[in-house]
Amino acid sequence: MSDQPKPPVIDNPWRVLRQYTDARIGLGRAGISLPTSEMLEFQLAHARARDAVHFPLDVEPLLAELTALEDKHLTGLPMRLHSQSEDRFTYLQRPDLGRKLSEASRNEVAAAADDAGEAFDLALVVVDGLSSSAVQNNAVPFIRAFLADLEREPVDLKLAPITVVEQGRVAIGDEIGGALNARAVAVLIGERPGLSSPDSLGVYLTWNPRPGLNDADRNCISNVRPAGLRFESASQRLLYLVREAFRLKLSGVGLKDRTEEAAVVDASSDNKNFLTN
Amino acid sequence: MQHTYSYTLGPRTWQFRDLADLMAKATPARSGDRLAGVMAASAEERVIAQMCLAEVPLKTFLSEALVPYEDDEITRLILDTHDADAFAPVSHLTVGDFRNWLLGDAASSEMLTRIRPGLTPEMVAAVSKIMRNQDLILVARKCRVETAFRDTIGLSGHLSTRLQPNHPTDDMTGIAASILDGLLYGNGDAVIGINPATDNVAQATKLMRMMDEVIRKYEIPTQSCVLTHVTNTLEAIEQGAPVDLVFQSIGGTEATNRSFGFGLSTLKEARDAALGLKRGTVGQNVMYFETGQGSSLSADAHHGLDQQTCEARAYAVARAFDPLLVNTVVGFIGPEYLFDGKEIIRAGLEDHFCGKLMGVPMGCDICYTNHAEADQNDMDNLLTLLGVAGCTFIMGIPGSDDIMLNYQTTSFHDALYARRALDLRPAPEFEAWLETMGVFDDVRRHEPSAGVPGLFGPSLKGLTGGGAA
Numbered sequence: 001m002s003d004q005p006k007p008p009v010i011d012n013p014w015r016v017l018r019q020y021t022d023a024r025i026g027l028g029r030a031g032i033s034l035p036t037s038e039m040l041e042f043q044l045a046h047a048r049a050r051d052a053v054h055f056p057l058d059v060e061p062l063l064a065e066l067t068a069l070e071d072k073h074l075t076g077l078p079m080r081l082h083s084q085s086e087d088r089f090t091y092l093q094r095p096d097l098g099r100k101l102s103e104a105s106r107n108e109v110a111a112a113a114d115d116a117g118e119a120f121d122l123a124l125v126v127v128d129g130l131s132s133s134a135v136q137n138n139a140v141p142f143i144r145a146f147l148a149d150l151e152r153e154p155v156d157l158k159l160a161p162i163t164v165v166e167q168g169r170v171a172i173g174d175e176i177g178g179a180l181n182a183r184a185v186a187v188l189i190g191e192r193p194g195l196s197s198p199d200s201l202g203v204y205l206t207w208n209p210r211p212g213l214n215d216a217d218r219n220c221i222s223n224v225r226p227a228g229l230r231f232e233s234a235s236q237r238l239l240y241l242v243r244e245a246f247r248l249k250l251s252g253v254g255l256k257d258r259t260e261e262a263a264v265v266d267a268s269s270d271n272k273n274f275l276t277n
Numbered sequence: 278m279q280h281t282y283s284y285t286l287g288p289r290t291w292q293f294r295d296l297a298d299l300m301a302k303a304t305p306a307r308s309g310d311r312l313a314g315v316m317a318a319s320a321e322e323r324v325i326a327q328m329c330l331a332e333v334p335l336k337t338f339l340s341e342a343l344v345p346y347e348d349d350e351i352t353r354l355i356l357d358t359h360d361a362d363a364f365a366p367v368s369h370l371t372v373g374d375f376r377n378w379l380l381g382d383a384a385s386s387e388m389l390t391r392i393r394p395g396l397t398p399e400m401v402a403a404v405s406k407i408m409r410n411q412d413l414i415l416v417a418r419k420c421r422v423e424t425a426f427r428d429t430i431g432l433s434g435h436l437s438t439r440l441q442p443n444h445p446t447d448d449m450t451g452i453a454a455s456i457l458d459g460l461l462y463g464n465g466d467a468v469i470g471i472n473p474a475t476d477n478v479a480q481a482t483k484l485m486r487m488m489d490e491v492i493r494k495y496e497i498p499t500q501s502c503v504l505t506h507v508t509n510t511l512e513a514i515e516q517g518a519p520v521d522l523v524f525q526s527i528g529g530t531e532a533t534n535r536s537f538g539f540g541l542s543t544l545k546e547a548r549d550a551a552l553g554l555k556r557g558t559v560g561q562n563v564m565y566f567e568t569g570q571g572s573s574l575s576a577d578a579h580h581g582l583d584q585q586t587c588e589a590r591a592y593a594v595a596r597a598f599d600p601l602l603v604n605t606v607v608g609f610i611g612p613e614y615l616f617d618g619k620e621i622i623r624a625g626l627e628d629h630f631c632g633k634l635m636g637v638p639m640g641c642d643i644c645y646t647n648h649a650e651a652d653q654n655d656m657d658n659l660l661t662l663l664g665v666a667g668c669t670f671i672m673g674i675p676g677s678d679d680i681m682l683n684y685q686t687t688s689f690h691d692a693l694y695a696r697r698a699l700d701l702r703p704a705p706e707f708e709a710w711l712e713t714m715g716v717f718d719d720v721r722r723h724e725p726s727a728g729v730p731g732l733f734g735p736s737l738k739g740l741t742g743g744g745a746a
Contacts, residue, residue: 006727013729014457014737021444021451024676024688025458032693032723034676042653042676046685049647092648093308095575095613130648192611193647194683197445214576216538223474223681228445253506253538257477271487273453274740275733276494 009035022196022227045195052198054088057132057190059164065140066126066162071147075120076161079112081105081176085167098169101176105165109179112161116181122242123160123182123209127168131190131199138201138225139188145235153239170204170218177209184245185209186238191222199225203234205241207251217252219245279341284329291325297343299333300399301583302326303406305623309571309584309614316583327407331373335364338399344580344590349531350541355397355593364395372403379404379416379634386421393636398529398589401631405585410623413630414666420633422669424601425560426521428498428706430467431638431669436701438673438692439604439640440465443681447474449487455675456491457733462689462725463696463717464673466707467602467640468522468565470502474681481505482518489519495714495732498706500557500601502565507539507547514550521556522565522601523547529568529590532578541594548598559706562601567642568592569606570624571614584614585624589631596637602670603637605629607659608645609684618655621645625659629668640670644686653677653685660687664695671695697723 015026066078085091177185191200201224224234282293293299301315303326310316317323442455488501500521507525551563573579573587605628608621632639645651677688
């Protein structure tokens with residue numbers, strides 16, 4: 001065997017395991033380096049992710065879909081809002097501006113709160129974040145699943161009008177939720193795109209939203225998308241967090257996500273895998 | 278205690294409000310300091326600030342706290358644990374003299390170890406601001422920081438890796454596939470560490486048990502860690518979970534850590550609990566910390582300091598708890614803090630230098646996000662520079678792509694590149710395992726086995742119908 005010259009690319013027989021994961025395993029090697037084909041595959045994925053960051057959210061069709069939901073829990077029509085970041089370039093360099101509503105949007109939210117005249121239980125805030133495709137593809141199906149779950153709840157939750165925010169960060173939900181007199185806010189936001197997951201939606205729940213809160217005050221459900229955490233599972237998890245937040249009157253590190261212990265989700269509790277079985 | 282600083286050059290006198298202002302303006306340019314509004318207004322002002330800072334005696338940092346003593350438990354930790362005897366050999370120096378001293382031959386590895394307890398993070402941050410990249414590399418290379426749990430990390434001429442088998446749904450088969458890939462590429466001697474997709478105690482415990490079984494079955498001289506909140510790990514320990522290392526993200530001000538939901542007493546409690554399990558075999562360093570420039574500003578808890586000084590203060594937190602590993606996740610936070618490849622590379626070298634000079638087992642997550650102006654070539658550059666600087670460990674992930682956290686870090690292949698190009702070896706116990714188990718054909722040439730090592734054959738066979746082995 002050692003007399004034969006080695007092939008320039010050595011394949012990894014465990015590459016077959018890629019049927020179980022999107023991770024770039026079993027790439028093989030040229031010497032100890034990436035083979036040409038794998039190196040170029042990576043470059044292509046990175047180029048696409050770069051393009052995705054800079055592609056804007058198409059707001060009007062999204063508003064139309066949200067308007068069409070017509071659920072009894074929803075109050076009022078969806079609203080289109082904008083942060084103080086005027087464009088993507090500013091957005092990337094100045095996250096502080098992405099956490100605040102523009103003056104026009106602030107007035108619009110205040111007017112909606114006045115019209116409603118009473119407090120809401122929960123505000124759903126849809127924010128473009130760093131991946132417009134996450135929001136474009138996954139926000140409405142997630143909300144639909146969540147509304148269906150609410151239908152089965154014994155207590156009726158009153159939802160604020162849904163808001164859609166351009167050039168926004170997670171914390172902008174605190175200002176919106178507070179201005180709408182919502183007891184809690186759930187922010188649905190495009191997460192930073194990965195090479196293999198350009199469309200991950202993140203969901204952040206905050207109890208008693210108001211400006212000045214930080215990450216320790218929120219609970220996060222990450223990677224909501226068909227190829228990640230499925231809408232139904234994510235919705236049940238959010239519902240669990242909402243129930244707990246209302247019971248404990250808090251969110252964040254003081255609210256532990258025990259959905260798995262409560263057997264609400266699908267994942268089995270054992271740790272079976274081929275390495276140890 | 279605070280007073281203004283001024284520097285006269287020719288007809289012009291430059292004023293700096295206080296020591297924090299002087300430090301911030303002396304810092305090489307980066308977007309996070311621009312965002313905070315603390316950076317120099319011009320390139321000239323930056324160099325003038327550096328000239329002024331070079332004249333500041335090191336002693337000044339003991340009397341002028343950058344974050345008030347009364348308000349911040351980290352300032353109290355820094356000043357209350359300062360060792361005047363250890364400080365003595367350099368106590369007469371200015372910041373500028375200190376740079377010369379560090380580069381000189383009197384600053385041997387032994388001497389650098391001796392003065393450590395006398396150095397505060399602010400002194401170390403200050404001198405780093407007037408050092409070029411090559412200075413940061415040369416001095417860091419002289420620092421010796423060794424730690425141990427089931428293998429020995431940080432020996433001279435060695436480069437370890439954290440095997441990071443993250444999966445977007447914590448799928449056990451997916452995680453196992455990435456662990457196998459990494460092990461067969463000689464990665465994982467620093468730790469097998471998972472960022473859980475779902476952050477709760479039950480999930481963390483499940484992942485801990487899974488990794489514990491893998492490590493025991495294949496007798497791998499390494500340790501596991503689930504990167505969940507310290508309070509979750511404490512609960513897991515109370516429930517009897519097999520915890521090797523306690524993880525926590527840490528920052529350099531009390532307010533930053535409060536925003537992360539913990540304080541120094543929490544870390545002490547968790548460390549004591551992990552030590553009580555006595556799971557280490559060759560050592561008992563049980564903590565794994567992650568840091569990164571910009572976290573204090575991100576939490577609105579930076580007290581007007583520049584982000585690199587805040588970062589160095591986080592290492593004072595780390596060293597108080599004898600960690601096995603400290604990892605600066607340099608490019609993860611995004612372009613609003615480190616805009617492009619140039620800023621990420623500079624920050625990575627600064628963090629590594631400051632950590633090592635303070636005696637922290639410093640590794641680096643050499644990484645970038647898709648919204649930063651950076652690419653693989655920038656990471657190759659930083660990896661090579663840190664390899665030369667004697668970096669303790671880097672990340673290892675399949676094909677550089679973290680499919681859970683959505684960013685790019687160094688790959689299993691990258692680790693072999695650095696080891697081969699710079700003649701660095703994995704931890705000795707782990708290297709022996711690679712050789713004994715036939716995982717590598719030639720450990721000195723960093724050459725993996727061409728096929729599947731016999732040890733793993735049976736596991737793969739069941740899964741692939743026998744074709745794999």
